[in-house]
Amino acid sequence: MRDFxxxxxxxxxxxxxxxxKSSHLFGFSEYDSCVVExxxxxxxxxxxxxxxxxxxxxxKSGRELVLRPEMTPTLARMIAARHSSFxxxxxxxxxxxxxxxxxxxxxxxxxxxxxxxxxxxxDSVTAEAEIVAAAVHALSTLGLNKDDxxxxxxxxxxxxxxxxxxxxxxxxxxxVFLAFDKRGKICNDxxxxxLREAGLDQKNIRQAFSLLxxxxxxxxxxxxxxxxxxxxxxxxxxxxxxxxxxxxxLKFDIxxxxxxxxxxGIVFEAFDANRKFRAIFGGGRYDNLLKEIxxxxxxxxxxxxxxxxxxxxxGHMQKAGSxxxxxxxxxxxxxxxxRATAISIATALRNxxxxxxxxxxxxxAKNFFSxxxxxxxxxxxxxxxxxxxxxxxRIKNLATRSEREVVIKEMTTSSVPVIYPQ
Amino acid sequence: MRDFxxxxxxxxxxxxxxxxKSSHLFGFSEYDSCVVExxxxxxxxxxxxxxxxxxxxxxKSGRELVLRPEMTPTLARMIAARHSSFxxxxxxxxxxxxxxxxxxxxxxxxxxxxxxxxxxxxDSVTAEAEIVAAAVHALSTLGLNKDDxxxxxxxxxxxxxxxxxxxxxxxxxxxVFLAFDKRGKICNDxxxxxLREAGLDQKNIRQAFSLLxxxxxxxxxxxxxxxxxxxxxxxxxxxxxxxxxxxxxLKFDIxxxxxxxxxxGIVFEAFDANRKFRAIFGGGRYDNLLKEIxxxxxxxxxxxxxxxxxxxxxGHMQKAGSxxxxxxxxxxxxxxxxRATAISIATALRNxxxxxxxxxxxxxAKNFFSxxxxxxxxxxxxxxxxxxxxxxxRIKNLATRSEREVVIKEMTTSSVPVIYPQ
Numbered sequence: 001m002r003d004f005x006x007x008x009x010x011x012x013x014x015x016x017x018x019x020x021k022s023s024h025l026f027g028f029s030e031y032d033s034c035v036v037e038x039x040x041x042x043x044x045x046x047x048x049x050x051x052x053x054x055x056x057x058x059x060k061s062g063r064e065l066v067l068r069p070e071m072t073p074t075l076a077r078m079i080a081a082r083h084s085s086f087x088x089x090x091x092x093x094x095x096x097x098x099x100x101x102x103x104x105x106x107x108x109x110x111x112x113x114x115x116x117x118x119x120x121x122x123d124s125v126t127a128e129a130e131i132v133a134a135a136v137h138a139l140s141t142l143g144l145n146k147d148d149x150x151x152x153x154x155x156x157x158x159x160x161x162x163x164x165x166x167x168x169x170x171x172x173x174x175x176v177f178l179a180f181d182k183r184g185k186i187c188n189d190x191x192x193x194x195l196r197e198a199g200l201d202q203k204n205i206r207q208a209f210s211l212l213x214x215x216x217x218x219x220x221x222x223x224x225x226x227x228x229x230x231x232x233x234x235x236x237x238x239x240x241x242x243x244x245x246x247x248x249x250l251k252f253d254i255x256x257x258x259x260x261x262x263x264x265g266i267v268f269e270a271f272d273a274n275r276k277f278r279a280i281f282g283g284g285r286y287d288n289l290l291k292e293i294x295x296x297x298x299x300x301x302x303x304x305x306x307x308x309x310x311x312x313x314x315g316h317m318q319k320a321g322s323x324x325x326x327x328x329x330x331x332x333x334x335x336x337x338x339r340a341t342a343i344s345i346a347t348a349l350r351n352x353x354x355x356x357x358x359x360x361x362x363x364x365a366k367n368f369f370s371x372x373x374x375x376x377x378x379x380x381x382x383x384x385x386x387x388x389x390x391x392x393x394r395i396k397n398l399a400t401r402s403e404r405e406v407v408i409k410e411m412t413t414s415s416v417p418v419i420y421p422q
Numbered sequence: 423m424r425d426f427x428x429x430x431x432x433x434x435x436x437x438x439x440x441x442x443k444s445s446h447l448f449g450f451s452e453y454d455s456c457v458v459e460x461x462x463x464x465x466x467x468x469x470x471x472x473x474x475x476x477x478x479x480x481x482k483s484g485r486e487l488v489l490r491p492e493m494t495p496t497l498a499r500m501i502a503a504r505h506s507s508f509x510x511x512x513x514x515x516x517x518x519x520x521x522x523x524x525x526x527x528x529x530x531x532x533x534x535x536x537x538x539x540x541x542x543x544x545d546s547v548t549a550e551a552e553i554v555a556a557a558v559h560a561l562s563t564l565g566l567n568k569d570d571x572x573x574x575x576x577x578x579x580x581x582x583x584x585x586x587x588x589x590x591x592x593x594x595x596x597x598v599f600l601a602f603d604k605r606g607k608i609c610n611d612x613x614x615x616x617l618r619e620a621g622l623d624q625k626n627i628r629q630a631f632s633l634l635x636x637x638x639x640x641x642x643x644x645x646x647x648x649x650x651x652x653x654x655x656x657x658x659x660x661x662x663x664x665x666x667x668x669x670x671x672l673k674f675d676i677x678x679x680x681x682x683x684x685x686x687g688i689v690f691e692a693f694d695a696n697r698k699f700r701a702i703f704g705g706g707r708y709d710n711l712l713k714e715i716x717x718x719x720x721x722x723x724x725x726x727x728x729x730x731x732x733x734x735x736x737g738h739m740q741k742a743g744s745x746x747x748x749x750x751x752x753x754x755x756x757x758x759x760x761r762a763t764a765i766s767i768a769t770a771l772r773n774x775x776x777x778x779x780x781x782x783x784x785x786x787a788k789n790f791f792s793x794x795x796x797x798x799x800x801x802x803x804x805x806x807x808x809x810x811x812x813x814x815x816r817i818k819n820l821a822t823r824s825e826r827e828v829v830i831k832e833m834t835t836s837s838v839p840v841i842y843p844q
Contacts, residue, residue: 001456003500009452025772027749027779030431034423034533035457035519057479060523078425089782097457101482111456119782126782243762244769327449340665347666350447357449360511360541360548
């Protein structure tokens with residue numbers, strides 16, 4: 001589990017700020033819940049194979065609890081609890097810490113923070129488009145350019161139609177989706193085993209995997225006919241993304257299915273252009289989840305965007321620096337006799353909105369300027385006995401070495417003593 | 423454990439924002455760590471009686487873990503790990519979720535968020551003053567006036583000198599501090615029992631409690647003589663707070679000792695003026711903690727400011743509203759044919775920094791304006807076929823009902839189409 005020292009926190013805050021900014025600009029409302037959930041809630045989802053990866057424990061009173069692995073069941077629980085009081089569609093977001101119990105590897109840790117965007121109660125693919133557009137907006141804010149990433153997408157509904165066309169019955173689709181998702185993560189023999197145990201014969205398995213050769217939407221339409229609603233939904237999704245101006249960042253990729261069992265429609269995953277890293281974000285439509293969790297029927301589209309992979313990518317692109325939260329102005333003083341003056345100057349600066357570091361003990365001028373010079377402050381004010389006598393101080397710009405004199409009383413009595421010209 | 427629906431989140435964000443703002447203005451750097459800690463770390467602190475209140479559990483691999491009850495041991499661990507790379511004093515802050523295992527009551531829940539401010543490595547009471555000033559600044563930001571609260575303070579060092587003067591040996595001081603802190607929380611017989619079991623006789627107990635009759639600093643000085651360093655520290659603390667302009671918000675209160683065993687010097691707790699609620703924030707000097715946790719010796723001063731009591735107080739004072747994060751502008755459209763235009767308008771608004779809700783499906787004008795009228799948007803834009811034909815839209819101010827016409831192309835091609843005159 002991670003410690004965040006101030007320099008790590010600066011990177012994390014840059015990412016969180018981009019997530020929050022895009023959420024607000026796109027009109028999502030923030031929610032949150034406790035990191036501890038009941039195991040019972042997690043078990044209500046059908047078809048999951050992740051119970052051994054869940055960070056569950058039993059508390060002193062014998063309650064079976066978990067450190068949540070994802071936020072969507074909690075979202076479903078919260079919506080179910082107040083379903084009748086909401087006007088749908090809801091557009092909600094959160095930044096949630098999530099846990100998993102497994103060995104750590106590149107891009108995967110025991111815990112991570114995940115930005116979740118969800119639209120609940122909208123059937124049309126405008127919901128998918130709005131969510132993908134918000135996530136792409138956040139990537140731009142973080143400094144990723146047009147060609148730095150692609151959003152790979154497919155549709156489980158389209159894939160289901162393709163499987164049906166091949167004669168593979170609906171009951172076998174879930175294991176096929178799981179198998180597709182596991183490719184490259186576990187060995188092919190194990191994937192074969194999953195499918196055989198689920199009841200698929202060797203011919204079905206070969207046919208299902210042949211679908212992965214479909215490399216374009218046109219090819220899928222050729223095979224399926226272009227009148228299927230699953231196909232028309234995908235076309236409409238792309239048309240809407242064109243209006244958002246981000247159509248060119250999308251790539252049809254039939255191998256994208258997502259690991260979670262609850263997706264039912266369009267699914268998507270963003271990758272860096274060179275595919276050096278794991279998925280940056282992923283999500284899709286889950287039309288039955290809320291009902292399974294115990295709520296009323298409501299369609300949903302969700303996105304999860306973790307902090308670990310994007311931190312690695314920003315580090316790799318060297319775009320993660322310079323978000324220091326350090327104070328801009330340093331105030332120091334020579335003796336205890338000047339302390340009260342230094343405090344009133346620092347207080348005035350702070351009240352005026354300037355982030356200000358006040359020395360906690362007297363220093364010689366040389367020591368003060370040596371210390372603040374190393375620490376990246378923008379301006380410095382040093383108060384000595386002469387300054388108190390002359391009732392003025394000098395504000396030194398540490399980059400240009402220029403100084404200007406200010407009457408102390410003007411600083412400390414003005415209501416908004418902003419020292420930086422805006 | 424709490425769920426935060428969007429309206430709860432708005433209140434929480436207002437509090438977190440005030441905490442962060444004061445932290446930055448006062449030059450504190452942010453850090454964080456995982457909510458799961460090892461039980462071993464918690465056990466390294468001496469003299470604690472809170473193990474049965476700790477939310478501990480054993481994970482699948484047999485590790486003894488806790489959902490942290492407070493952040494200070496984690497801070498000590500993080501500083502110890504990199505002690506030699508830091509220039510002290512450090513000024514750090516975090517907003518950390520903390521857990522306790524006990525029954526819930528007013529102002530106390532199973533989990534809460536706590537703003538922690540710490541200054542590590544500064545011996546003088548300038549550190550205490552800086553931290554109290556930052557916390558008072560945050561209360562002002564939240565709308566609490568001068569007379570709405572007081573910061574009660576005492577000094578464990580002063581209290582220790584008073585106990586020594588009464589002939590009560592140093593080894594008995596820790597149980598006396600604990601007993602003082604428990605007054606009003608557990609019954610007097612139980613307090614007596616704690617002290618007798620710690621080895622104090624009836625006379626000692628009576629004498630120790632007689633100290634609670636000291637109602638002013640002058641009285642303490644009379645009893646102790648005014649040359650003790652513990653007394654001079656308190657005087658200097660007040661003198662410095664005078665320079666900050668907040669001396670009048672401080673009240674000497676010998677009964678303030680704080681529950682945690684690790685405090686060694688000045689301790690403080692803020693209360694609402696009517697004492698209707700539990701402490702708003704509390705803290706003090708802990709000069710030995712870092713060494714106990716396993717680091718090098720470093721003095722420290724810390725503050726914890728929880729979200730639960732302040733939320734209750736703001737609710738009581740009705741100061742918690744109006745922090746809605748809802749989008750300011752709503753964009754709707756009549757038919758699918760106008761969707762692309764509506765999306766490009768919404769995209770332009772968002773790129774210009776306007777929080778914008780885009781309708782996810784077509785609506786009749788009447789339905790759109792009825793919906794957005796109820797939802798508290800500031801301005802609304804509705805796109806119909808005539809607007810697309812005339813290449814203009816009307817921006818309607820929902821409060822004044824006034825409208826102004828804008829050429830669509832001007833909105834969507836300008837790089838910063840801020841629609842609100844600043």
